Amino acid sequence: MVARQFYGLYKLMRNPRKSCQAILEIQERKLRRLVRHAANNVPYYRESFKALNIKPEDIRTLKDLQKLPLTSKKILQELPLKKKMAGTVDLQRCHSFSTSGTTGIPLKIYFRRRDMIYMNLSWMRAYLAAGLKPRDKLLVFVGASEVDQKKSWYEHLGFLRRKKISTWARPEEWVKGIRGWNPDVIIGYVMTLNILGETLQRIKARDISPRIIFHSSAVLDDFSRKFFHSVFSCRVVDLYGSYEGGCIAWECEVCSGYHISSDLLIVEILKNDKPVSPGEAGEVVITNLHSYAMPFIRYQLGDMAVLSKKKPSCGREFPLLENIQGRIDDFIVLRNGQKLTPHPFYHCLDPVPGIRRWRIIQEDADKLTVEIEAGNDFEKSSLRAIEDRLRNLVGDEMEIYFSLVESMVIHPSLKFRAVSSKMGTRP
Numbered sequence: 001m002v003a004r005q006f007y008g009l010y011k012l013m014r015n016p017r018k019s020c021q022a023i024l025e026i027q028e029r030k031l032r033r034l035v036r037h038a039a040n041n042v043p044y045y046r047e048s049f050k051a052l053n054i055k056p057e058d059i060r061t062l063k064d065l066q067k068l069p070l071t072s073k074k075i076l077q078e079l080p081l082k083k084k085m086a087g088t089v090d091l092q093r094c095h096s097f098s099t100s101g102t103t104g105i106p107l108k109i110y111f112r113r114r115d116m117i118y119m120n121l122s123w124m125r126a127y128l129a130a131g132l133k134p135r136d137k138l139l140v141f142v143g144a145s146e147v148d149q150k151k152s153w154y155e156h157l158g159f160l161r162r163k164k165i166s167t168w169a170r171p172e173e174w175v176k177g178i179r180g181w182n183p184d185v186i187i188g189y190v191m192t193l194n195i196l197g198e199t200l201q202r203i204k205a206r207d208i209s210p211r212i213i214f215h216s217s218a219v220l221d222d223f224s225r226k227f228f229h230s231v232f233s234c235r236v237v238d239l240y241g242s243y244e245g246g247c248i249a250w251e252c253e254v255c256s257g258y259h260i261s262s263d264l265l266i267v268e269i270l271k272n273d274k275p276v277s278p279g280e281a282g283e284v285v286i287t288n289l290h291s292y293a294m295p296f297i298r299y300q301l302g303d304m305a306v307l308s309k310k311k312p313s314c315g316r317e318f319p320l321l322e323n324i325q326g327r328i329d330d331f332i333v334l335r336n337g338q339k340l341t342p343h344p345f346y347h348c349l350d351p352v353p354g355i356r357r358w359r360i361i362q363e364d365a366d367k368l369t370v371e372i373e374a375g376n377d378f379e380k381s382s383l384r385a386i387e388d389r390l391r392n393l394v395g396d397e398m399e400i401y402f403s404l405v406e407s408m409v410i411h412p413s414l415k416f417r418a419v420s421s422k423m424g425t426r427p
Contacts, residue, residue, distance in 0.1 A: 002153065005117060012118075012125045015263040016316035023317055026263045028061055030289035035059045035068075038295045041086040044079055045295060062266060065298065070273065070285060072300045077107045077356065078375075085110065089293045098350040099243040105357045106350040109243055115290040119246035122261050123239070126250035129259075129316075130237045131212050132185060138162045139178055139210070141188035143343040145392065167192050167343050168393065171199040178208055186232075187214045190224050191331060191341035197231040198339075210234050216241055219326050240305075240324050244296050245286045249321050257308045257320030264289055267321075268298070269307050278309040279322070330421040335365045335397055342419035348389040354378025357408050362421035368394060369401045373408045380404075 015023065036056040038045035048069055049055070059065060076084050085091065094110040111119060138160060145168045155161045163181045165174050167189075174196055178186075188196070193215065200208060213228055216239040228236045240258055241247040245265055249258035260267050266289065268275060269282040276282035284303040288296040308320035331339040349358045349370075357373040370386070372378070383402050390400055 005121065008117060009121050009124060012121055012263065013128065016129070016259065016318045018317060020317050023262050024062070027266055027289070031062070031065065031266065031287065032056075032060055034287070034289055034292070034295060034297065037086065037292055038297060041088050042295055043083045043087075044076075045297065065266065065268075065287065066275075068298050070298050070300055071296070073105050073107050073302070076294075077105055085294055086292060091293075094293050097243045106352075106355055110293040111291065112293045115292055118264060118290040122247040122264050123241070126239050126247045126261075127185075127214060130214070130239075130250055130253070131235065132160075132214075134159045136160065136184040136211075137181060139181055139183035139186045140164050141167050141174075141186075141192045143167055143347050145344070145347070167341050170338070171195050172203075175199060175203070175205060175208070184211050185214065186210045186212075187216070189341065189343055190215055190220050192343065193228055194224055195331075195339050195341060197227055200231055208232070212237060214239060219324075240321070240326070242286075242301055244291075244299060244301070245288050246290075248284075248286065249324070252312070252314055252316070252320070254314035255308075255310065255312050255316075255320055257310065257312075257322055258324065259312070259316055259318040259320060262318045269305055276307070278307040281306050281325075284324075330362075330417065330419055331423075332360070332362050332368070332394070332419065332421050333365065333423040334394060340393060344393055345390075345419050348386060348393070352378075352382050352386060354382070358418065359408060360419050362423060365423060366397070367399050367401065369403060371403045371405055371408060373406070374404055 015026065018026075039049050039056040040046070052067070052069065054067055058067065081091075089110075089112060091110065094112055095116045096108055096110050098106050098108050135158060140162055142164050143166075145166055147164045147166045149164060151161075163177065163183070165177045169177075186193070193213065199205075210232060211234055213232060213234060213236045215228075215236060220236070220238045225236055225238075228234075235253070237253075238251040238258070239247060240249045247261055248265060248267065249260045251258050266287040268285040268287075269280075270276065270285055271280070271282040281304050284301045284305050286296060286299050286301060288299070304325040306322040308322040310320060310322075312318065312320060331341065332345070333339055345360055349355060349360075354375045354377040355372055356375045359371040361369045361371065363369070368390070370390070387400055387402075394400070
């Protein structure tokens with residue numbers, strides 16, 4: 001297993017330097033294999049292809065991919081598990097995650113262990129390409145309330161040593177943990193990093209100075225990027241990814257854009273289901289070429305992005321995204337002024353079975369409204385468990401109200417905010 005990971009990372013580090021034609025051949029070879037697998041083993045795709053009179057051998061090139069229908073989170077969420085899973089895969093041996101993202105619709109997804117290796121290596125390649133060094137000490141913010149500090153085998157050898165900090169803890173505890181670790185690199189989400197920066201300013205701390213900050217998930221807006229530079233005086237590197245796709249693209253300091261992980265994914269930017277021209281904004285649609293347990297073929301992420309008109313100038317041939325517009329949420333603000341990031345709220349609601357979509361709204365410091373668009377298999381007894389989890393976050397002083405709705409009202413021209421607060425809107 002260790003040898004396979006080393007060899008896999010070695011190959012992934014070489015791929016961006018290959019010619020455009022070689023990269024295209026990698027994509028199309030993997031695409032043909034994935035489509036053939038999905039048509040033979042996944043009922044949803046087999047039925048979709050049959051309805052359109054498409055055979056696996058009809059899909060050989062990236063252009064052929066456009067013959068296949070788009071797939072959304074909503075479609076997969078409504079399907080029974082056996083319809084969207086490959087019949088050849090042992091579910092008990094898969095890794096699983098719950099995700100909601102820009103749509104607010106939770107979906108449980110599965111990956112084979114071998115595919116999960118590629119997902120993890122996609123992130124590692126991005127970190128290394130953007131300046132991470134093997135001997136660096138990492139501080140990683142995680143959304144779980146209980147943090148597992150178990151070390152990987154390579155950490156015992158002094159490589160990529162990590163300390164994890166829960167975003168559920170108070171910011172003062174974050175600062176204490178960071179000081180005790182003195183990391184070279186901090187990895188976190190924009191909301192978490194904003195709260196950390198504000199805390200450091202409030203207590204006038206100047207002894208936390210990582211070499212690089214890596215940001216992923218949500219939107220790294222210009223205000224936050226400048227704020228992080230001012231507080232930490234270091235490079236800020238943005239990475240774009242999702243549970244369904246792994247690391248989709250990473251920011252390149254030389255090229256002033258985001259290199260797409262083209263050897264692992266096919267990324268389409270569409271408007272009205274048609275490819276847009278470089279420089280034009282469109283919807284992000286991915287085909288994860290290493291998704292064999294639950295294939296993601298022409299899968300709509302719900303984000304918007306712009307393909308760059310520029311060709312890479314750093315020696316890597318992976319194409320560039322100019323910018324990305326993903327999930328936007330707010331802080332939740334408690335009566336004592338403490339700000340909570342949205343990340344833990346996703347962990348409170350995403351894993352609950354039967355929730356089609358959810359939204360948390362804070363009108364004032366004393367009230368939290370939880371809207372739930374429930375599916376047929378949602379059990380009202382789950383509300384108590386959700387409330388207990390939320391209480392661990394907001395305490396007993398805030399009233400929590402639940403509203404079960406048949407269909408959530410989503411403004412067609414605005415991004416969906418799963419966590420919305422009139423008190424905690426981002427600058």
